[in-house]
Amino acid sequence: MKNRFVxxxxxxxxxxxVAIAFVSCYPDHGLTTSDYDAIMTxxxxxxxxxxxxxxxxxxxxxxxxxxxxxxxxxxxxxNLILSTIEDNLTAAGYTVVRDKDTTDVDAVVFVSxxxxxxxxxxxxxxxxxYPYYYYCYGWxxxxxxxxxxxxxxxxxxxxxxxxxxxxxTDERIxxxxxxxxxxxxxxxxxxxxxxxxxxxxxxxxxxx
Amino acid sequence: MKHILLTVLLLAVMTGVATAQVSNSLxxxxxxxxxxxxxxxxxxxxxxxxxxxxxxxxxLNSEFAVGGMFGWGVFDVVSYEPIQIxxxxxxxxxxxxxxxxxxxxxxxVSGYYHFGKGDIVPYIxxxxxxxYIVETFGIGTVALESRNWHFGVAPEAGxxxxxxxxxxxxxxxxxxYAFDSGxxxxxxxxxxxxxxxLNLGLGFTSF
Numbered sequence: 001m002k003n004r005f006v007x008x009x010x011x012x013x014x015x016x017x018v019a020i021a022f023v024s025c026y027p028d029h030g031l032t033t034s035d036y037d038a039i040m041t042x043x044x045x046x047x048x049x050x051x052x053x054x055x056x057x058x059x060x061x062x063x064x065x066x067x068x069x070x071x072x073x074x075x076x077x078x079n080l081i082l083s084t085i086e087d088n089l090t091a092a093g094y095t096v097v098r099d100k101d102t103t104d105v106d107a108v109v110f111v112s113x114x115x116x117x118x119x120x121x122x123x124x125x126x127x128x129x130y131p132y133y134y135y136c137y138g139w140x141x142x143x144x145x146x147x148x149x150x151x152x153x154x155x156x157x158x159x160x161x162x163x164x165x166x167x168x169t170d171e172r173i174x175x176x177x178x179x180x181x182x183x184x185x186x187x188x189x190x191x192x193x194x195x196x197x198x199x200x201x202x203x204x205x206x207x208x
Numbered sequence: 209m210k211h212i213l214l215t216v217l218l219l220a221v222m223t224g225v226a227t228a229q230v231s232n233s234l235x236x237x238x239x240x241x242x243x244x245x246x247x248x249x250x251x252x253x254x255x256x257x258x259x260x261x262x263x264x265x266x267x268l269n270s271e272f273a274v275g276g277m278f279g280w281g282v283f284d285v286v287s288y289e290p291i292q293i294x295x296x297x298x299x300x301x302x303x304x305x306x307x308x309x310x311x312x313x314x315x316x317v318s319g320y321y322h323f324g325k326g327d328i329v330p331y332i333x334x335x336x337x338x339x340y341i342v343e344t345f346g347i348g349t350v351a352l353e354s355r356n357w358h359f360g361v362a363p364e365a366g367x368x369x370x371x372x373x374x375x376x377x378x379x380x381x382x383x384x385y386a387f388d389s390g391x392x393x394x395x396x397x398x399x400x401x402x403x404x405x406l407n408l409g410l411g412f413t414s415f
Contacts, residue, residue: 025282026309026344027258038304038348045297153349182348204290204301 037183039197041205047176049207051106052094056163057086058110059098065114073113077190081111084195085158088202105163107176112157115185152185156194158201177208232267234275236378238409242281242312246402247392251343252308254285261407265320273320277335281405283310291347307346312401314339314384316362327370335362339386341401343393354393358386358401368411376411 043049061078065071082098089096089109097105158181162174179201183193202208240259244252261279268274285308293300316337323330339358344351366380382405392399 025258025280025311027282027284029284029286029307031286031305031307035305036349038302038350040300040302042293042298042300045299184349200303204303 033184033187034193037181037193037197039200039204040180040182041177041201043177043205043207044175047174049176052176054097054105054163055089055094055107055109055160056097056100056102056105057082057089058108059100062110062112063114064112073115077194080191080194081156081198084198085109085111088198089208092202092208094208103165107160107163109158109160112159113154114157115152115154117152153182154185155180155182156197157181158198177205179205232414234263234265234273234376234411234413236263236265236376236409236411237261238263238279238378238380238407240279240281241406242283243404243406244283244402245404246400247398248283248310248401248403251392252283252285252310254283256281256283258282258284259405261314261405261409263318263411265318267322270325271322273322275318275320276316276337277318278315279313281312283312283403284308302347304347307344309342309344310401311342311344312339312384312386312403313341314360314362316360318364322368329368329370329376331366331368333364333366333380335364335382336360339384339401341386341399343399345393352393354391354399356390356399358389358399360384360386366407374413376413378407378409378411380407381405382407 059082061075061081063071063073065073086096086098094107158179159175160177162176179198181197181201183197238261240256240261242256242259244254244256259279259281261277261281263275263277265273265275287306287308289306290301290303291306293302314335314337316335318333318335320331320333337360339360341356341358343354346352362382362384364380364382366378369377369379371377384401384403384405386401388398388400390399391397
């Protein structure tokens with residue numbers, strides 16, 4: 001009987017070690033695509049937003065593309081992005097101009113977009129950030145038993161900075177506020193998703 | 209890793225000594241409900257119903273027993289509460305669906321005192337050893353993870369109820385305290401974890 005007990009305990013101990021070595025349990029929460037959106041906003045504490053009246057909204061959405069790569073990001077939603085931002089800035093009490101020749105402004109706002117492709121394989125999580133495809137070449141040749149898939153994320157950045165032109169290229173520009181919105185691309189309705197994300201960025205920035 | 213080796217060694221020695229002296233021993237398996245407290249509750253404020261523990265004990269005499277236990281449990285929650293950031297020069301907010309998990313694996317040596325004999329035997333116990341704790345935090349498409357070994361203690365009180373000659377119903381309450389051992393998943397200095405387990409299981413004796 002004693003031997004049986006010891007064997008039982010030993011088997012349990014081995015099970016424990018194996019469990020510790022390999023297992024962590026992650027109960028599934030049944031999230032949908034939109035649950036993978038994240039909106040981050042940061043502001044400079046030394047900025048007095050009450051003194052900012054006139055804001056220039058740069059009327060071109062900047063696509064952040066690695067040097068030498070083609071710009072395959074669509075511009076179909078640029079107007080929607082800019083008009084939603086303009087509506088929010090106006091609602092916050094700013095006077096918004098888009099004319100690039102208007103230089104006498106308190107702050108400048110510009111928008112930029114980028115995408116990243118991620119690869120997931122057995123037992124690992126490999127990020128292949130868009131500009132660094134070189135490091136991902138190995139994953140274009142997955143084992144024949146499969147198990148590799150990819151997904152694409154998009155990030156939109158809205159940046160508000162000091163409207164005063166710097167005196168030289170060495171001069172630092174004061175950054176007032178930045179919003180970063182990241183989410184999965186695909187299986188979404190951009191005309192719904194884009195305004196939702198931008199509106200949330202402004203909603204969680206009541207100091208603007 | 210030092211903690212686990214020391215604990216496994218102690219567990220093996222104590223179990224070996226105990227079983228060499230008497231043949232009365234018990235092997236138990238229990239379902240654990242976890243009630244988070246302290247830092248654990250700050251991270252995941254939700255009762256866990258996913259936990260299991262295994263224990264062995266051997267009687268030194270009619271009252272005292274020594275042995276060991278190990279188990280596994282997971283706390284998890286989905287949170288929609290925005291995260292506020294307040295640093296010296298900047299502030300901010302991060303919003304989005306957050307998934308939080310905390311896997312806990314205690315491995316401990318144990319000592320028990322039993323109040324009497326018979327079909328209903330209350331007992332108190334003290335467990336000491338190590339916890340392996342994995343904290344995981346996911347927001348958007350980003351996930352952060354923190355894995356740490358903690359020294360820990362777990363006082364316990366329970367009752368054994370005989371349901372056959374060699375089988376007992378086990379019911380106990382165990383207070384788990386995993387001491388601070390490094391950074392938590394958010395990068396904070398204090399990663400001490402605390403929770404209470406309500407345990408219900410079966411014990412099989414070699415009486």
